[in-house]
Amino acid sequence: MRQVPPHRNSLGGIMPVIAAIVGAVMTGLLYYFIYGSGMEQLDRYLGDRRSAKLRARSEAAFRAAPVRxxxxxxxxxxxxxxxxxxxxxxxxxxxxxxxxxxxxxxxxxxxxxxxxxxxxxxxxxxxxxxxxxxxxxxxxxxxxxxxxxxxxxxxxxxxxxxxxxxxxxxxxxxxxxxxxxxxxxx
CATH class of the missing domain: 1.10.3680 (TerB-like)
Structure with a gap:
């Protein structure tokens, strides 16, 4: 009689590869933020958002001035x-x-x-x-x-x-x- 090999989980061989890819991506992002210009980009983005909000508030006050x-x-x-x-x-x-x-x-x-x-x-x-x-x-x-x-x-x-x-x-x-x-x- 033919012996059937024990059933292996089909994800068992893929999981270490997925973990390695996710780890590499996370390490790349971490290096980008610490040693690259990631923090500068993030700071610039947040600064632009703050500036846009302040500009919109200022424009609304400017537009309301004739009525006030x-x-x-x-x-x-x-x-x-x-x-x-x-x-x-x-x-x-x-x-x-x-x-x-x-x-x-x-x-x-x-x-x-x-x-x-x-x-x-x-x-x-x-x-x-x-x-x-x-x-x-x-x-x-x-x-x-x-x-x-x-x-x-x-x-x-x-x-x-x-x-x-x-x-x-x-x-x-x-x-x-x-x-x-x-x-x-x-």
Missing amino acids: AIRDPIDAAGVLMMLVALARGTPTPEQEAAIKAEIRKVTSPGEDHGARMAYIRHAATQASDADTAVDHLAPLLRDKLNAAERDDLERMLEAVAVIHGGPIDGQEKLIARTVRLLAEPY
């Missing part, structure tokens, strides 16, 4: 109206005319409305997003406006939103959030 610099409630209302127009896309001449008309109602006739609109347009487009701008402007408007003036501001925002077929969902949400923030106590 607003001290006049008329300018704040104008920026909010422009943000309502921007929620639909690029503001149209009709929307800008409506904003200018609303601003004329609350300012003196001799004021330079063109310069005010340029500032409002700049501040609104520089805002990183509408929610952040509303967060910055809400405390100013709560301090400076009484209840009737806050209601008038809501009417102004809705007057801009109804242009071009009525308000879209984004405009309605922005107006609702603004009204809610202005109604909250300090």
Whole structure:
């Protein structure tokens, strides 16, 4: 009768080879980090990530500066109206005319409305997003406006939103959030 050799594990001969390969790779990486430029590469990569985060934070602060610099409630209302127009896309001449008309109602006739609109347009487009701008402007408007003036501001925002077929969902949400923030106590 033929004798069958004892069964050997098929991985038994391969395991030492795999261990040797893994050991060689690990040793190579260790030498690369200790004696090569691995630590420099890693340090440069981490430094670049830190720099990118700081740069992004700095750019966000730079972009928010025009909104944070607003001290006049008329300018704040104008920026909010422009943000309502921007929620639909690029503001149209009709929307800008409506904003200018609303601003004329609350300012003196001799004021330079063109310069005010340029500032409002700049501040609104520089805002990183509408929610952040509303967060910055809400405390100013709560301090400076009484209840009737806050209601008038809501009417102004809705007057801009109804242009071009009525308000879209984004405009309605922005107006609702603004009204809610202005109604909250300090």
